[in-house]
Amino acid sequence: NSANNGMNGNGVHHVSVRAPVSVNPAKLKSHRQRWNVRPSEMSKKTLNPIRAIVDGMKLTPNPEKPMIALSIGDPTVFGNLPTDDTVLQAMKEAIDSHKYNGYAPSVGYQKSREAVSNFYSCPEAPLEGKDVILTSGCSQAIELAISVLCNPGDNILVPCPGFSLYKTLAVSMGIQVKHYNLLPEKSWEIDLQHLESLIDDKTACLIVNNPSNPCGSVFTKDHQHKILAVASRNCIPILADEIYGDMVFPGCDFQPLAPLSSDVPILSCGGLAKRWLVPGWRMGWILIHDRNDIFGTGIREGLVKLSQRILGPCTVVQGALESILNDTPPEFYQGTISFLKSNSEICFSELSTVPGLNPVMPTGAMYIMVGIEMEHFPDFQNDVEFTERLVTEQSVFCLPATAFEYPNFFRIVVTVPEEMMIEACIRIREFCARHYRPRSQDSHELDQ
Numbered sequence: 001n002s003a004n005n006g007m008n009g010n011g012v013h014h015v016s017v018r019a020p021v022s023v024n025p026a027k028l029k030s031h032r033q034r035w036n037v038r039p040s041e042m043s044k045k046t047l048n049p050i051r052a053i054v055d056g057m058k059l060t061p062n063p064e065k066p067m068i069a070l071s072i073g074d075p076t077v078f079g080n081l082p083t084d085d086t087v088l089q090a091m092k093e094a095i096d097s098h099k100y101n102g103y104a105p106s107v108g109y110q111k112s113r114e115a116v117s118n119f120y121s122c123p124e125a126p127l128e129g130k131d132v133i134l135t136s137g138c139s140q141a142i143e144l145a146i147s148v149l150c151n152p153g154d155n156i157l158v159p160c161p162g163f164s165l166y167k168t169l170a171v172s173m174g175i176q177v178k179h180y181n182l183l184p185e186k187s188w189e190i191d192l193q194h195l196e197s198l199i200d201d202k203t204a205c206l207i208v209n210n211p212s213n214p215c216g217s218v219f220t221k222d223h224q225h226k227i228l229a230v231a232s233r234n235c236i237p238i239l240a241d242e243i244y245g246d247m248v249f250p251g252c253d254f255q256p257l258a259p260l261s262s263d264v265p266i267l268s269c270g271g272l273a274k275r276w277l278v279p280g281w282r283m284g285w286i287l288i289h290d291r292n293d294i295f296g297t298g299i300r301e302g303l304v305k306l307s308q309r310i311l312g313p314c315t316v317v318q319g320a321l322e323s324i325l326n327d328t329p330p331e332f333y334q335g336t337i338s339f340l341k342s343n344s345e346i347c348f349s350e351l352s353t354v355p356g357l358n359p360v361m362p363t364g365a366m367y368i369m370v371g372i373e374m375e376h377f378p379d380f381q382n383d384v385e386f387t388e389r390l391v392t393e394q395s396v397f398c399l400p401a402t403a404f405e406y407p408n409f410f411r412i413v414v415t416v417p418e419e420m421m422i423e424a425c426i427r428i429r430e431f432c433a434r435h436y437r438p439r440s441q442d443s444h445e446l447d448q
Contacts, residue, residue: 045172054399054403057388058392060392062394065395069397078416078420082277084276084328087278090321109315132286133304135283137273138284144307148303149204154203155176155200155203156176157199158178160404164405166207180194188369190219205238205239210254210257211364212364214399214404217360219255227257240267243273244365246275248337250338254364272324275336282314343415343421344361347421347425358370359371370410380435383402386400387410389431394431
């Protein structure tokens with residue numbers, strides 16, 4: 001192409017250079033004698049702790065009892081929490097318009113980005129379309145945010161217990177993960193001293209997940225100010241995973257992190273999955289909050305470049321986005337959270353009277369964490385064995401919190417139909433009654 005001036009599309013000159021005759025031609029072409037195709041280091045370093053633990057469990061339900069799975073963080077599984085008709089209608093209209101069958105810009109259509117910025121903008125943390133990157137689900141938003149902030153050898157600070165994907169992504173990229181503790185006795189607030197003690201000159205990012213998976217906790221405004229103070233003192237940007245934002249129980253208040261920040265730059269990750277009950281639609285976003293221009297153009301450009309690796313999220317969902325955000329009736333959201341609160345209260349009140357169990361009452365998201373006093377259950381070594389036998393004997397599957405790097409707890413998903421929740425609690429009670437042993441006096445007598 002003469003217009004290219006002898007350059008290819010990347011502006012690279014192709015000049016053919018003849019190899020000097022003296023070079024042995026056999027050395028130019030290494031000849032493999034046999035096939036040797038191996039998986040990459042990156043693929044081998046990509047481990048999902050939940051899969052690893054669940055796949056290793058012997059899960060054979062009791063044939064006498066139908067299985068109740070309280071393990072899957074997908075609110076659509078039981079069919080009792082459908083999305084709103086307006087959401088489905090928006091998708092149908094987007095398809096029927098025939099406007100959304102081609103490629104969009106990799107960061108998303110401008111109109112769709114503006115729909116998100118208008119929805120989340122507030123005077124304390126104003127947003128425009130340019131501050132939004134649309135992604136293929138919130139998990140890709142998290143991946144882009146980690147990728148743009150961190151280099152191999154850096155470390156990130158991650159909640160414990162916390163969503164396992166942070167570690168899965170980071171480790172595969174050669175980024176070290178440091179876990180900061182959440183405190184169950186303080187409704188899973190962050191242990192701020194522990195958090196700050198982990199920061200060093202290689203710390204590239206602090207991940208704050210609120211409302212929390214797996215804890216179902218929601219931070220107060222006051223606690224979030226303290227988190228921001230730690231980040232500010234140490235000049236650490238924050239990745240705020242707010243996929244459960246606004247999924248908080250009636251009477252409880254969700255406060256996004258960005259409007260509280262005066263200086264700390266924040267990449268806030270969210271999406272349609274949980275609040276709109278469509279996790280399979282894979283629509284997420286990053287909101288770039290950078291009022292002091294600390295990220296500057298570099299981080300924004302980096303996010304644009306990284307988004308080009310998969311050419312953006314599904315265009316049909318983008319076409320429906322404005323209507324989904326603006327037309328979904330408030331009663332839909334209220335119905336979901338009322339149900340979650342009621343189910344959580346049933347679960348909490350049932351299990352808090354079971355000897356040997358200590359549930360922590362949630363205030364948001366779709367989960368409740370239950371502590372196991374292992375010393376009272378000598379039949380089991382740990383939470384993995386406990387939950388494994390719960391399946392074998394009672395056909396109830398809860399996720400052992402070892403999957404979240406937090407042993408001796410298990411996580412219950414509270415999106416199941418109410419009668420299943422009640423039945424599951426009855427079975428858990430029966431299971432615990434069978435295996436519970438009071439602290440025995442015998443062992444003390446043997447010691448003497």
